[in-house]
Amino acid sequence: MSQTAISRRFFLQASALAGATATLGAASGPQGATPPKEALETMMGVPFPKHDKVRIGVIGAGRRGQSVMSDLLNVPKVEIRAVCDIDPRQIELTKKRFVRKGLPEPRLYAKDARDYENLCKQDDLDFIFIATPWEWHTEMALCAMNQGKHVGVEVPAGVTLPQLWELVRTSERTRKHCMMMENCCYGDNEMMVLAMARQGLFGTITHGEAAYIHDLRMVMNEKDPEGRYVSEATWRRAWHTRENGNLYPTHGLGPVCWYMGVHQGDRLDSLVSMSSLEASLSEDQAVRFKGRGETFTCGDINTSILRTVKGRTILLQHDTVSPRPYTRHNMIQGTKGAFADYPERLYLDEVAKKTKKHAWIEGEEALKPYREQYVHELWKRVGDLARKNGGHGGMDYIMCYRVVECMLEGLAPDFNVYDAAAWSAPFPLSIASVKGGGSLQKIPDFTNGHWSGKA
Ligand SMILES: NC(=O)c1ccc[n+]([C@@H]2O[C@H](COP(=O)([O-])OP(=O)(O)OC[C@H]3O[C@@H](n4cnc5c(N)ncnc54)[C@H](O)[C@@H]3O)[C@@H](O)[C@H]2O)c1
Known part of the structure; x- marks a missing residue:
């Protein structure tokens, strides 16, 4: 394991997150x-x-x-x-x-x-x-x-x-x-955007967008050759008969929290949420998967808006049943520019002013110099191994490698129990908000005041 291992403080350093200092209320x-x-x-x-x-x-x-x-x-x-x-x-x-x-x-x-x-x-x-x-x-x-x-x-x-x-x-x-x-925190795009955010490329970060939009209808109905449900079909679909909200909030939210320095000077504070009507699973059961008498309660598309104590906002969506391509949005907006994913594209005020083009910088060639400049230190070190060994384009390997590295070198982990709690909280709170007709839900301060980055 490398001797150049970096600490959590350096790894996630929030010092470049300028501005936005007003505290908008305690939990x-x-x-x-x-x-x-x-x-x-x-x-x-x-x-x-x-x-x-x-x-x-x-x-x-x-x-x-x-x-x-x-x-x-x-x-x-x-x-x-x-x-x-x-x-x-x-x-x-x-x-x-x-x-x-x-x-x-x-x-x-x-x-x-x-x-x-x-x-x-x-x-x-x-x-x-x-x-x-x-x-x-x-x-x-x-x-x-x-x-x-x-x-x-x-x-x-x-x-x-x-x-x-x-x-x-x-x-x-x-x-x-x-x-x-949360393996998505370690994706190559996510880690590049983290490096960009930490180095101030986006200026003061004001807003992010995150999602888990993944058509899992086949997965939720998968059977083995003997006709028995397998893997997620044995448990995930059942959640759609019991609840209505965001049932899988963290894949998009975790990386956006890292970009914003949540628990490194900011904290998730409140949430409102609404769900669309439920239609896709019911229609599928009626046609493709033949009815089993299940009644689905979870709206197809759940949309939440979160606000941090520093006033940043996050759009957070969940949809595992509609026919459309995969996305986690992975979008971040600041006073100097923005990044959005699926497909990846960058916008920088400074570049737009020079070229007089209000257009995304996109496509492999145009993004290459930025990729080279902002490749994250972990991907630089073990990216080749990750691509060779790892699931989900290598992010899973990078995450496993990093957790083990922290344990071998005696470092604090990159994410801790407070991140686990805060990033998971939209699960119950979106359900509560939807029940309350989009009512405002406070997100607890799981850190007991230690979110300011001074701990
Ligand atoms: N981070 C990611 O990218 C990612 C991807 C897929 C799944 N997941 C998560 O991983 C978890 C598992 O998902 P999966 O797709 O592997 O589902 P799965 O159904 O294929 O696997 C779950 C396993 O848990 C076992 N199990 C259930 N109850 C148990 C018990 N009491 N004791 C011991 N074993 C028990 C089951 O027999 C099964 O083999 C879920 O939380 C899912 O959301 C994360």
Whole structure:
């Protein structure tokens, strides 16, 4: 692992986020915005102890678990020593993965839905990665921390405010990190835009746009040759029969929070949300997938607007059912320019003034000099390995590499339990806002005042 590893403070440094200093109100009020009485020492900026190697347990060896295991096994000084899943087919796949790699088989936990508790007790683990359905995330993460392990949980970290508070308090009490493994923060475009934002290219950042727009109708109805639902079809569709809001807020939001310096001098403060009518899943069930008598409650397109205490706004959307191409928007606006993704394009006031063209800088050739100048230090160092090994265009490998690097070098993680809680909070708060006809919801200060960047 490189000796040039960078600290979280340097990595996310918010010093270039000029201006926008007025604080527009403190968090208080409804929806669990008031923190529990117990005030514990912050986990903000707390470094990992240095590790010689990183011994990992994995709970949930489904699609995501398998893919992240493949990344982790390509990171130097990683040993996967335990794997848990309730599906014997996933356990068989896991065994084959280790045989193929010529690695010793990890201890396997497959007895029942609570066998993960035994994995968490295994005493030769440093870090537990959780890739199970959303309903399991919080209790598994709590169990891992309570057994003295750092934990990385898939997105979202929790689905209610009390769950998110419990993650925060447990991380503070156990002094174990709880990271939500938001891989999209490590995408090559996202990291380039982070470098641009940190170096002041956009000026004072005023607004961002984020989304998870991904047509998952086939995924939510996928069956194996025997006609049994598989993978996300066994759990994701059910959420669309119970709730109405943004059910997957973090893929677009995490990177935009990094650009804005959220928890490095700013904080998410409030949210309003509305959903469109529900139509796509119902129409699909009637025609393509034949009715099963399910009633879908989740509007096809959910749109939220978030505001930070410094007055920045974020448009946040969720749509996993409409026929259209994938996007996370990944858009950021400042006083000197803007970046928008899908496809990637840049606008700089200074360039527009010179060329007298009010047009995006777009296309591979035009963007090349900016890519070369603003390529993020991590992509410079391990980008080739990431492209060769990693899922999702390499971002998954970069994330795994970076978490391990922080543990080996004794650095604070790039994201912590406060990011996990704040980025997940739009899940319950959008549902509450939609129920209230678009009512304003306060986003709790999970950091207990440590968001100013001084911690
Ligand atoms: N970050 C990303 O890019 C990304 C991509 C895909 C999925 N995900 C997230 O990863 C998680 C898993 O998604 P997936 O697509 O792999 O779903 P999946 O259904 O393929 O895998 C989930 C696995 O968890 C297992 N499981 C369920 N309950 C369990 C229990 N009590 N104990 C042990 N194992 C249990 C299932 O048997 C299954 O193998 C979800 O939270 C999803 O949102 C993230």
